[in-house]
Amino acid sequence: MAYPKQYRYTKEHEWIETKGDIATIGITDYAQHELGDVVFVELPAPGTKVSTGKTLGSVESVKAVSEIYAPASGEVIESNASLQNKPETLNTEPHGAGWLVKIKLANPAEVNSLMDAAAYEAYIEEKQKEASA
């Protein structure tokens, strides 16, 4: 799966897409593959304040709970309700329909320090090399 060029990425495998001061956040294809079949998603309610690097929710597979870290600070405007009944969307469409939350950014410029698609692809290639060494 390709990594959308207009997204930015974190080392913890979240992606963020900004349009003005509104950002959509999700987890990457690499992350969903690591996790396995997603069975449960826990997301913050609208109005919740999120801080960069702090937990905003969690995604669970059968075997593991994985915290999701906010790539940027802001306030939650919407959480993806469809994931309650169809958590598997995170596996099939992690960069699209499997988005997690939309936030109003406290500081839109913050996002610029994150990896772009090329940098993220290089980063996970390194990780995959480590894993099969």
Add this chain to the structure above:
Amino acid sequence: MESVTSPANSVLRKTPLNAVHRRLGAKMVNFGGWDMPVEYPSSAGLIAEHRAVRNSCGVFDVSHMGDIRIHTRNRPGGALAAVQYTTMNDASKLAIGQAHYSAMLYPEGTFVDDVIVHRLGEDDFLLVINAGTREKDVSWVRGNTQGMDCVVEDLSDAYTQLAIQGPHAVDVLQKLTDTNLDPIKNYWFTHGTVCGLPNTLIARTGYTGEDGFEIYVPSDVATSERVWSAVLEAGKQFHLVPCGLGARNTLRLESKMALYGHEISEKINVWEGGLDRYCRMEKGDFIGRAALQKARAAGVQRVLVGLEMVDRGIARDEYRCFNEAGKPVGVVTSGSPSPTLCKNIALAYVPPTMAALGTPIFVEIRCQKCRAQVVATPFYKRPRRAITV
């Protein structure tokens, strides 16, 4: 998001099939110091592997488990005496060719490990033990049978152990052996030629709650890979898939089978663990018997119950349990989504007063108390085949 799998590590122990698992693209994890496959994304993934075993068949590499052979040194009865002393079930009741579930206990009546005891001969026993307790168990048996008339052999590295499990396991294995598998009853075993390998132990045992077999073949890599491939080939007709430790755990949990370090441990005694029927106090003395006598008279402080989540949320290992008033009452020993039941289930230790079916128990999941209720176990029981004449 935190990383869930571990990178390759040369310090971890490997089974003879390690390269095969990696070639199949398995996700590998550190299980008790072993580099083991947790699931195989390319063929199935955990949930699909689990369902394959329930509906048809799957194969597990369980070579990380250990094997201790105890046989008599000089006079008849030496090995039996050693097994009787170090384990809690009554080995004298085993026929040659029969196996049973048992455990080795500390003098306190708590668990060293659980074990499957196979009676190979009048005075010849094979104990199959957990991977994480291999060395501890061997030392335990050796140390406690020192003056006794027996030989204790650690055969753990001698075998590649494969578990072929599911309603079609018998059909798959039958293609690989001339030994008629039908007459082998549950928890009985035989020796036969499998994949051309003579005198292979074929046991109708497993850790999934389904029908199935475990076979023990020589552990050299070439033989191990050849047999694994033969099983996969024979299984194609039945959509057999390789299965990892992830599915192994969800399968055994649904069937309420204990996992050492969780439902049983050095801190838990036989009565608390609910394993009374495998503990034959009347057989004579064994390590732990005296303490168990006292504990039974004193009454248990906690019991193992099954839980089903009522609120949204997944109860997991070590999550704390509370009563309705918010008082801490116990702990989850194993918890997971159940792929067969499509519910979130768990086993937990709670006070005996809270063990009645339907009792509400609140599991603390990331700082929130989520409602669960006590349910009957096992959560899943395999359908009995109707005998057609």
